[in-house]
Amino acid sequence: MPTTTPRDRYREQVRTEAKSIAWEQIGASGASGLSLNAIAKQMGVSGPALYRYFAGRDELMTELISDAYTDIAAALRAAAVREKDDRKRPAAVANGLRTWAKRNPHRYLLVWGTPVPGYEAPQTTTDAARKAMAVLLETFAALDVAKGRDALQDDALSGEWAPGTSPRTRRRALAFWTRVHGFVSLEICGHFNGMGFDPDALFAAEVGTLHEV
Amino acid sequence: MPTTTPRDRYREQVRTEAKSIAWEQIGASGASGLSLNAIAKQMGVSGPALYRYFAGRDELMTELISDAYTDIAAALRAAAVREKDDRKRPAAVANGLRTWAKRNPHRYLLVWGTPVPGYEAPQTTTDAARKAMAVLLETFAALDVAKGRDALQDDALSGEWAPGTSPRTRRRALAFWTRVHGFVSLEICGHFNGMGFDPDALFAAEVGTLHEV
């Protein structure tokens, strides 16, 4: 039984506050602008004090990424359970992910953008990844009526990421992930800017094609 | 007539060498590990000397990104002209982009990954972006037989990025870009690792769906 002493609670509070300020900084100047020193200063504490709470910049970063991953998984789950109609659920999840990403672009990019050098995915992150994938797999499994075979070899997309799923479900889940990610990452990185087309229309069209795959 | 003096040539040579070392460093430790100082040291020259050649770290980074963008556009063009069969050209271009990205993951991510803070796209980058998009638009325009209307509003995807193209061509070019980017960026960031499915099979399947859109 992990009894939490006052010291433990204080420690956790400091860590939480530091992480919150860290997100502010990342939002302002990107992941590369994250400075343990600046966080300490903003907390009214002097530089190396934070090293009592985080082994270093990398550990803080790793924890931020891990938290973000957990958030994404939760957002996906929430979007999925909110939509009762199996047929409409894929679109709902897609919209949920896009909305979350637009609200938390830096969090999203920390998880699925350019990897940060010193980061080693801990167990909790792997778990969150599995949970996120599970939402997609369940979403498409609900639509799984026997409808003939996929064009692919049945086992080409199998693997430990999706045990006990049908080939079509795996195919759809992966199409969902890669397509939605492609759109969302380009959108939040601003690569659609200045092109002049309507992103909403493109997204809606792409989501529509998920039924066909 | 811009006559190139020996000094100009020397200057250009130094800049080129610096950029080449910069790519090495980025390959080794990511974009955040790029250090003007370290480049200088490796060139056998002392720290601030490089500031005669680049206004600062941001300018060097901007030039690297711009060069990478130009490279991507060239790779797309090369893949397109290599395939004579109009019907097979989309797949050829997709494979060309994926291959280039796997060979130059950092270059790819600098262009289409998480944006780096101090970067402001110069004119040359915008031009390269247009050229890259032009390859996609031409590739799909070649398949443009009158085949009924798109499900979308005809003008929803129009804009200055694609003047004088059909709605279907625009739709396909954007689907190509977002889908291939989604797959490629996840793949080179290592997000498929440990999942256990066959990336080649998924990519082939996704490329196959481009005909249907």
Added chain:
DNA sequence: AAGCTTCTGTTAGAGGTTCTAACAACAGTG
């Protein structure tokens, strides 16, 4: 050829970062 100008390199230094080491002060426990 001589002199002037421009460019290129140097060192010094300010201010930022991460992170370690040594030390002081506090909280909680026997």
Added chain:
DNA sequence: CACTGTTGTTAGAACCTCTAACAGAAGCTT
């Protein structure tokens, strides 16, 4: 009350970007 462990402090090493002031070489002009 004393002891232990935690938390904060400052000092400092090693890195970074970037500016300033200066030395020397290269090229152009007269």
